[in-house]
Amino acid sequence: MNETRKIDRLDAAPRFTEHDAVRLNRMFRGASTREMLAGVIEGDLAGDLAVVSSFGAESAVLLHLVADVDPPVPVLFLDTGKHFAETLAYRDALVERLGLNLVVLKPDEAELAAKDESGLRWSYDPDGCCEIRKVKPLAQALARYDASLTGRKAFQSSTRANLPRFEIDTSDTQGRLKINPLIDWSADDIDAYFEANDLPRHPLVARGFPSIGCEPCTHKVAPGEDPRSGRWKGWDKTECGIHRPGEEPFL
Incomplete structure (x- = not known):
């Protein structure tokens, strides 16, 4: 398990600005995903960074790319207490296979008890x-x-159709950078990467779950439907909230 940073920031200046995001998008225009990740990580262009992963249907692709560039990068996983057992087993298998630096995050016990x-x-x-x-x-x-x-x-949903590779996380007042390395990948690109690198699939994908979250709020998707249409079925909800609506939505 990774130890989080020991020293908190003492200054209040934004880490990154919209200008920085525009500059990085221009800098890596035309670069492959791996070239971009290597440039950002090895060039220390984004400071201290972490991967946020649900260990869902397509997570293995980004995790494999990051592990190939820099295995010690922390991988943050939200253990909500509501995951499919298959997701937890898949997470553990990928951590072992790729040598990932897993950091498990859990909700506050007192808040759970109260709310x-x-x-x-x-x-x-x-x-x-x-x-x-x-x-x-x-x-x-x-x-x-x-x-x-x-x-x-x-391709995952209409709310993610126009996202850039680099953006400012609007849920954070300190100007944290949010990076979407796979934003321009197609479903075929994802499938091809799985095949080329012999990556294991999440076991629920074959059972009709192309997008996988917490068990109570994840349903099967019919062929041709939006891959995320099985999430929060019956509710006017398409994102869990870690990607704010103002960002045109993480993970």
């Missing part, structure tokens, strides 16, 4: 459940980093 004692908040207030189990623990952890890497891809 979700029954464990059923997902059934009547999914936003509130995500806030307690995902948004708050991740925000607390990311405060120690200057940048985060996500697994978002444009």
Whole structure:
């Protein structure tokens, strides 16, 4: 397990600005994903960074790329207490296979007891459940980093169609950089990478789950449907909250 940074920032200046995001997008225009990751990580262009991963359907691709460039990069995983058993087993298998530096984040026990004692908040207030189990623990952890890497891809949903590679995390007042290395990858690109690198698939993919989150809020998707249409089915909700609506939504 990774030890988080021991020294908190003493200055209040933004880590990055919109100008920095534009500059980085221009700098790596035309570069392959691996070239971009190597340039950012080895060139220390993003400061202290971490990967945020759900260990979901397509997570192995970004994790493999990052491990190939710099295995010690922390991989943050939100253990909500509601994951499929298959997801936890898949996580452990990938950590061992790729030599990942896993950091497990958990919700605050006192807040869970006060606001979700029954464990059923997902059934009547999914936003509130995500806030307690995902948004708050991740925000607390990311405060120690200057940048985060996500697994978002444009083809996953209409809300992710126009995202750039580099953007400023609008949920963070300190100007943290959010990097989307796979944003321009297609579903075929993802499949080809799995095959070329002999990466194991999440076992639920073959059972009709192209996008995998917490077990109570994840349903099967019919062929041809939006890959994320099985998430929070029946609710007007497409994101858990770690990617704010203002960003046109992590992971």
